[in-house]
Amino acid sequence: MEPRRFIFRRLIQIFVIFFVILTVLFLLFRLAPGDPISRMIDPDMTTEDAERLREQLGLDEPLWVQYVYYVRNFFTGEFGTSFHYGQPVVKIIWDRLPNTVLLFTSSIILSAFVGVFLGKIASWHKGGKIDSVLTIGALVTHTVFLPWLALILIWVFAYKLAWFPITGMVSEEVWLDPEAGIVAKALDVFHHMALPLCTLFLIHFGAYLLIMRSSMLETLKEDYILTARAKGLEERVIRNRHAAPNAALPVVTSIGLSLAFSINGGALTETVFTWPGIGRELVFSVSHNDYPLAQASFLLIAIVVLLSNLVVDVLYAYLDPRIRY
Amino acid sequence: MALLEVDNLSIGYQTRNGTFQAVDGVSFSLESGRSLGFVGESGCGKTTLGLALMGLLPPNGRIRQGSIRFEGEELVGLPEDRMRTIRWRKIAMVFQAAMNALNPVHRVADQVAEAIFTHEPALSREEVNTRVEGLFQLVGVPKDRMRDYPHQYSGGMKQRAVIAMALACRPRLIIADEPTTALDVIVQDQILEETKNLQQQFGISIIFISHDISIVADVCHDIGIMYAGQIVEYGAREEVFETPVHPYTRALLASYPTLNGTISRLKPIPGETPNLISPPPGCRFCDRCPGAGKTCVTARPSWVEISPRHKALCHSCS
Numbered sequence: 107m108e109p110r111r112f113i114f115r116r117l118i119q120i121f122v123i124f125f126v127i128l129t130v131l132f133l134l135f136r137l138a139p140g141d142p143i144s145r146m147i148d149p150d151m152t153t154e155d156a157e158r159l160r161e162q163l164g165l166d167e168p169l170w171v172q173y174v175y176y177v178r179n180f181f182t183g184e185f186g187t188s189f190h191y192g193q194p195v196v197k198i199i200w201d202r203l204p205n206t207v208l209l210f211t212s213s214i215i216l217s218a219f220v221g222v223f224l225g226k227i228a229s230w231h232k233g234g235k236i237d238s239v240l241t242i243g244a245l246v247t248h249t250v251f252l253p254w255l256a257l258i259l260i261w262v263f264a265y266k267l268a269w270f271p272i273t274g275m276v277s278e279e280v281w282l283d284p285e286a287g288i289v290a291k292a293l294d295v296f297h298h299m300a301l302p303l304c305t306l307f308l309i310h311f312g313a314y315l316l317i318m319r320s321s322m323l324e325t326l327k328e329d330y331i332l333t334a335r336a337k338g339l340e341e342r343v344i345r346n347r348h349a350a351p352n353a354a355l356p357v358v359t360s361i362g363l364s365l366a367f368s369i370n371g372g373a374l375t376e377t378v379f380t381w382p383g384i385g386r387e388l389v390f391s392v393s394h395n396d397y398p399l400a401q402a403s404f405l406l407i408a409i410v411v412l413l414s415n416l417v418v419d420v421l422y423a424y425l426d427p428r429i430r431y
Numbered sequence: 432m433a434l435l436e437v438d439n440l441s442i443g444y445q446t447r448n449g450t451f452q453a454v455d456g457v458s459f460s461l462e463s464g465r466s467l468g469f470v471g472e473s474g475c476g477k478t479t480l481g482l483a484l485m486g487l488l489p490p491n492g493r494i495r496q497g498s499i500r501f502e503g504e505e506l507v508g509l510p511e512d513r514m515r516t517i518r519w520r521k522i523a524m525v526f527q528a529a530m531n532a533l534n535p536v537h538r539v540a541d542q543v544a545e546a547i548f549t550h551e552p553a554l555s556r557e558e559v560n561t562r563v564e565g566l567f568q569l570v571g572v573p574k575d576r577m578r579d580y581p582h583q584y585s586g587g588m589k590q591r592a593v594i595a596m597a598l599a600c601r602p603r604l605i606i607a608d609e610p611t612t613a614l615d616v617i618v619q620d621q622i623l624e625e626t627k628n629l630q631q632q633f634g635i636s637i638i639f640i641s642h643d644i645s646i647v648a649d650v651c652h653d654i655g656i657m658y659a660g661q662i663v664e665y666g667a668r669e670e671v672f673e674t675p676v677h678p679y680t681r682a683l684l685a686s687y688p689t690l691n692g693t694i695s696r697l698k699p700i701p702g703e704t705p706n707l708i709s710p711p712p713g714c715r716f717c718d719r720c721p722g723a724g725k726t727c728v729t730a731r732p733s734w735v736e737i738s739p740r741h742k743a744l745c746h747s748c749s
Binding site: 328329330332333334335336337338339340343347348351352425426427428 | 485487515516517518519520523524526531532533534535536537545546549550580582596
């Protein structure tokens with residue numbers, strides 16, 4: 107299929123799926139226990155005031171009218187005001203989103219590269235000592251409970267050794283210092299990011315390692331590997347040029363799938379490290395009945411997951427010519 | 432001196448139940464520019480033999496004894512880096528294209544060029560490209576399809592590309608393992624015809640491995656019939672086909688249909704091949720042989736010379 111048509115078709119699919127998510131989310135919030143008004147109103151308000159507020163917010167309308175407003179608001183970019191912060195939801199999300207993207211893009215890139223590289227090494231030494239160490243290590247770090255790992259890292263490296271800050275993303279003394287240049291500021295962010303990045307990396311690279319290892323072992327049995335050997339190529343060339351590109355395909359798929367997971371895991375990581383990202387905001391908004399913020403965060407996650415799957419599809423088509431046409 | 436001399440070659444696969452003797456005491460020699468065909472049913476050791484010649488046995492396979500001399504050089508026990516320079520440069524292989532012999536993520540032309548780059552690193556990009564173009568022309572794949580990926584090719588085109596790849600470094604010997612098995616008979620015939628032409632044109636020796644006796648009969652000067660890891664009859668094509676002496680060869684010929692000649696029922700060969708982990712002490716075919724006597728069961732048969740260019744491994748053939 108022509109690439110442009112392929113992407114267009116996937117975009118239509120994504121739009122349909124997104125509409126389903128939008129609707130489910132709407133119903134979910136209406137079904138959830140608790141009254142959104144109860145969070146906003148003052149104990150001193152009269153019942154009439156409460157009714158008026160309900161009217162203002164459109165909560166007295168029938169469900170389907172609310173749904174129409176909801177969809178219209180979404181497409182006009184109207185997400186309302188956060189109950190807790192009293193600021194437009196859009197602004198809060200725009201503030202938090204780059205922080206989450208920074209943390210997750212770097213952790214996924216890092217863990218995918220390291221995982222693929224180590225998985226390749228493990229498969230070369232199949233059954234040997236290096237393989238055992240890498241496989242067992244990957245299983246341990248991948249299955250460990252994330253908040254526990256995060257707390258251990260904080261305790262050892264931030265509290266005992268004091269190499270890294272315990273919480274937050276920036277230090278005020280650096281960012282408020284008019285003398286500090288862009289490099290100093292960036293270094294400060296990386297200093298804060300080290301531990302959360304480490305946590306996410308340790309949790310995720312094992313999965314990529316194990317997938318790459320088993321995929322590589324499967325690929326090495328393929329007939330074209332025998333052809334490559336018969337051609338007199340060196341083992342290194344056979345593995346890197348003939349086996350690895352084929353073996354890496356399942357890894358690309360799993361990157362897309364793990365993106366959805368990493369946002370859940372992200373909520374935990376961001377909460378433990380008080381990283382000012384979307385995940386933490388999501389947990390906060392749900393526990394504080396901040397409906398507008400929660401709704402927008404959920405929708406954003408849905409968009410991210412859908413789009414990242416599109417990116418994976420396009421990437422897959424780029425890597426595997428059989429899919430391209 | 433013959434191009435290839437194989438002497439008393441035995442190959443075993445380590446399995447959980449013991450050593451599987453895939454090839455047992457095989458000897459033959461091949462002159463430059465000649466073609467030799469090995470025929471036998473699945474599991475008779477013909478593919479193992481082909482892989483052993485390239486030094487490509489799987490990790491559990493081992494040459495137990497015997498020698499393989501190519502251009503006078505002993506290949507058994509040759510260091511891997513020396514063997515790599517012989518692979519493709521001197522001995523190339525044509526695989527069955529229905530297998531994934533071509534890597535799906537690389538362009539076909541690049542895969543052919545890779546063989547040239549590997550063995551002749553001194554060549555420039557242009558020289559390699561020119562040669563690759565020539566090879567595609569030679570095997571009849573259109574020039575504008577060179578940059579395609581393998582999945583865009585038909586079965587016949589893939590097979591042609593695989594042949595082009597085998598010719599890339601102008602080898603002395605090509606081992607063709609079931610090269611036309613998955614193709615329909617028309618394409619099969621075209622490819623065999625072209626293979627014959629190429630062989631004559633370049634004076635390449637070919638070892639043809641097939642389960643299909645008619646293909647080998649079409650292409651090869653000499654024929655070896657393999658059964659349960661051994662060559663049981665060996666000789667010039669005409670002699671083996673016109674006066675087959677080994678009971679297995681006769682049974683094999685009787686089990687194939689023929690268009691000319693008398694119409695007769697095809698005769699399947701009753702019984703099964705012996706277990707090669709603990710092969711029978713006598714002749715390996717004796718269980719299924721209609722004329723087996725007492726000695727056949729107890730003693731290993733020895734070679735019987737029928738003519739200077741024809742011999743058989745049998746007790747009762749003389």
